[in-house]
Amino acid sequence: MEDIFEKEIKKYTVFKNKDVLSPHYLPDKLPHREKQIDKIMKTLAPILKNSRAHNLFIYGKTGVGKTASVKHVLKNMETVKEKYNVNVRGVIINCVKSNSKYQIMLSIAERCYPNENFSGYSFAPIVDKVMSFMEKNNLHLIVVLDEIDKVKTELDELIYTLTRINDDLRRGSLTLIGISNRATFKEALDPRSKSSLCEEELVFPPYDAEQLEEILRERVVDGYKKGSVDASAIRLAAALAAQESGDARYALKLITKAGEIADDEGSKRVTDRHVEKARKKAEEEIIYEIINTLPEHQKIVLYAVALLSKSKSYYKTLADGSDKERILFTGEIYDEYKRLCKQRGRKARSSRWCKQYINDLEMLGLLTTSISGKGVRGTTTLVKLDFPPENIERILKRELG
Ligand SMILES: Nc1ncnc2c1ncn2[C@@H]1O[C@H](COP(=O)(O)OP(=O)(O)OP(=O)(O)O)[C@@H](O)[C@H]1O
Ligand SMILES: [Mg+2]
Numbered sequence: 001m002e003d004i005f006e007k008e009i010k011k012y013t014v015f016k017n018k019d020v021l022s023p024h025y026l027p028d029k030l031p032h033r034e035k036q037i038d039k040i041m042k043t044l045a046p047i048l049k050n051s052r053a054h055n056l057f058i059y060g061k062t063g064v065g066k067t068a069s070v071k072h073v074l075k076n077m078e079t080v081k082e083k084y085n086v087n088v089r090g091v092i093i094n095c096v097k098s099n100s101k102y103q104i105m106l107s108i109a110e111r112c113y114p115n116e117n118f119s120g121y122s123f124a125p126i127v128d129k130v131m132s133f134m135e136k137n138n139l140h141l142i143v144v145l146d147e148i149d150k151v152k153t154e155l156d157e158l159i160y161t162l163t164r165i166n167d168d169l170r171r172g173s174l175t176l177i178g179i180s181n182r183a184t185f186k187e188a189l190d191p192r193s194k195s196s197l198c199e200e201e202l203v204f205p206p207y208d209a210e211q212l213e214e215i216l217r218e219r220v221v222d223g224y225k226k227g228s229v230d231a232s233a234i235r236l237a238a239a240l241a242a243q244e245s246g247d248a249r250y251a252l253k254l255i256t257k258a259g260e261i262a263d264d265e266g267s268k269r270v271t272d273r274h275v276e277k278a279r280k281k282a283e284e285e286i287i288y289e290i291i292n293t294l295p296e297h298q299k300i301v302l303y304a305v306a307l308l309s310k311s312k313s314y315y316k317t318l319a320d321g322s323d324k325e326r327i328l329f330t331g332e333i334y335d336e337y338k339r340l341c342k343q344r345g346r347k348a349r350s351s352r353w354c355k356q357y358i359n360d361l362e363m364l365g366l367l368t369t370s371i372s373g374k375g376v377r378g379t380t381t382l383v384k385l386d387f388p389p390e391n392i393e394r395i396l397k398r399e400l401g
Contacts, residue, residue, distance in 0.1 A: 011263070012263075012266070012268065013225075013263050014224055014225055014228040014229070014259050014262050014263060014267075014268065014269070014270055015223060015224055015225070015228075015259055015263070016222070016223060016224055016225045016226075017222060017223055018223060018256070018259075019223075020219060020222040020223035021219055021223040021252055021255070021256045021259075022256075023249050023252060023253075026068060026071050026072065026075070027068075027218065027219065027222075029218065030065055030068055030069060030072055031211070031214050031215055031218060032065075032207060032211045032214070032215070033065050033068075033069050033072075033204075036065070036069050036202060036204055037069050037072060037073060039200075039202050040056065040058075040069060040070060040073045040177075040202065041073055041076070043056050043200050044073065044077065044142065044175065047077075047086060047088050047140045047142070047173065047175065048077075048080070048081070048084040048086055048088070049084075049086075050086055050138075050140075051173070052166065052173040052175070053140075053142075053173070053175045054175070054199040054200045055163075055175060055176040055177070055178075055196060055197050055198070055199045055200065056175075056176075056177045056178070056199070056200045056201070056202060057177075057178045057180075057186065057197050057198040057200070057201050057202070058070070058177065058178065058179045058180070058201075058202045058203075058204065059179075059180055059181070059183065059185075059186075059201070059202070059203050059204070060181060060203055060204025060205065060206075061181055061204075061206050061245050061246065061247070062181045062245070062247055062249065063241075063245075063246075063247030063248045063249035063250055063251075064204040064205070064206055064207060064246060064247070064248065065204060065207075065248060066146075066179050066181070066204050067092075067146055067179065069204070070092070070144055070146075070177060070179065071092065074090035074092070074142065074144075077090065077142075078090070086140060087137055087138055087139050087140065087172070088139070088140040088141075088142065089111075089139060089140070089141055089142070090142040090144060091107070091108055091111045091141065091142065091143050091144065092144040092146055093107050093108070093143065093144065093145055093146065094146050094147060095145055095146060095147045095148050095149075095150040095151045096147055096150045099150055099151050099152045099153075100151065100152060100153045100154065101123065101151075101153060101154035101155070101157055101158040101161070102123055102126075104145065104151070104158060105123060105126050105127060105130070105158070105161070106118055106121075106126060108130055108141075108143060109121075109126045109129055109130050112129070112130055112133040112134075112139075113129065113133065127161060127165065130165065131165055131168065131169065134165075134169060134171070134172040134174070135169060135170055135171050135172060137172070138171040138172050139172040140172055140173045140174075140175070141172070141173070141174045141175070142174075142175045142177065143162060143174060143175070143176050143177070144177045144179065145176065145177070145178045145179065146179045147179065147180065147181070148178040148179060148180050148185070149180045149181070149182045149185040155189070155193070156189060156190045156192075156193040159176070159189070159193035159196055159197055160192070160193060160196075162174055162176050163176075163193075163196045176196075176197060178197050186198060205246075206242075206245055206246025206247070207241075207242065207246040207247075207248055208242055208246060209235075209238050209239045209241075209242035210238075211246075212237075212238035212241050212242055212246065212248060212251045213234055213235055213238035215238075215248050215251065216234050216237060216238055216251055216252070216255055217234055219252065219255075220234060220255065223256075224259065224270070227269075228259075228262075228268065228269060228270055229255070229258075229259070229269070229270040230269060230270060230271050230272065232271075232272050233255070233258060233270050233271050233272050233274065233275050234255065236272050236275045236276070237251050237254040237255045237258065237275050237278075238251055240254060240275070240279055241254060250282070253278075253282055254275055254278045254279060254282060255270075255275070255278075256278075257277075257278035257281055257282060258270050258274035258275045258277070258278040259274070260278075261274045261277050261278060261281075262274045283387075283391075284391055284395075287366075287387055287391060287392065287395060288395050290364050290365075290366065291366075291392070291395050291396065291399060292399065294364075296346070296400075297346075297349055297353070297357060298357045298360060298361060299396055299399060299400055300337055300340050300341060300344075300346070300400070301333065301337050301354055301357040301358060301361065302361055302366060302367075302392060302396065303340060303392075303393070303396045303400065304333050304336035304337040304339075304340055305328060305333055305358075305361075305367060305383060305385050305389075305392075306385060306389040306392040306393045306396065307336060307340075307389070307393065308328050308332060308333065308336055309326045309328065309385045309389040310389040310390065310393065326384065326385065326389075327382045327383065327384050328382065328383045328384070329380055329381075329382065329383075330351075330354070330355060330358060330380060330381045330382075330383060331351075331380070333354065333358065333383060334351045334354045337354055344400070355381070358381070358383060365386065366385070366386060366387065366392075367383055367384060367385050367386055368383075368384045368386055369381050369382065369383050369384075370382050370384075
């Protein structure tokens, strides 16, 4: 046992400080986000003059630096607040964890009164407590609702309450920053809360390959030992992440995994080959996370699609004869699904349900459907798996037991 510990500790590693590469680490500089950071600072600047700021809604795809940029600005404010002699505090709430009007208000109260226990309090008294804390301390509170689209209940009411607090305060202020990666989120709000939250708006565009390369280079300098990572490996990781919607989190994940693989292989340098391997591993993890949460019958349908896709006889030539693809008919998927259900002693659902499951799997990005041209069978839905069937099969074999 101790030998294993000792071996691990003594083993050569390409990393200098792995924490720097973690998605939770906030670097001092955020290249290519200067404009967005400027805009956030300008929006919040009135607070430093002891007046009220506009609320701000931030939108952008996943991994484009929204959370990091807001944290960066709040950290800045923290360092200058004494100079301007204002009492300002940022509260970042992750709405995946706190996803109701009540829980969010409770989180705000708990940050104001870290030593108090609010169990048993209902909503209105919590609001009163927060308000009196703010007035007493002339506090400018910046409430960041990160991943605001994950709030499940009464978001309109919550925005209304927070706006009202701001209106009713005699001293201090409450500024709301909402962050979302869903383009359609805003439209689901009622017009009044939409106009309150979106007083100012800011879009974060995806990064291109060059920008990601620079972001990675800066992190690699602090995270890896000097000369450990090939320039071409960084370029490849950046290019792959640029293809995947310009996501810096994914780029960081690739370069970190590549380092872990290099360590495992006893290699002192991280090369393109390690990045390629990291990409395969990362893809599998993503598929696994999606599949893991599927209900059983959807798993069985997906399993049927994977098994059919694997067998050569299911190659179909595309209508214009241009290419061959593994395309399946919904009918044959249903037959295979029934067979698998029988095999595992499960009662198969109707073919209608099977079609619904196929739609659900498409929504999750696991497969693509299209409608066939008029043929022998009339029009029918065609299904194509979007991932290697062998990977899906491997995961589902484990999952379904
Ligand atoms: N410009 C940048 N410079 C350095 N690191 C960055 C930059 N942009 C993003 N990152 C890093 O990428 C990761 C993802 O960024 P962040 O969490 O801010 O994304 P996000 O836009 O909030 O995504 P999501 O919508 O998924 O929450 C973090 O580790 C962050 O440090
Ligand atoms: Mg975020």
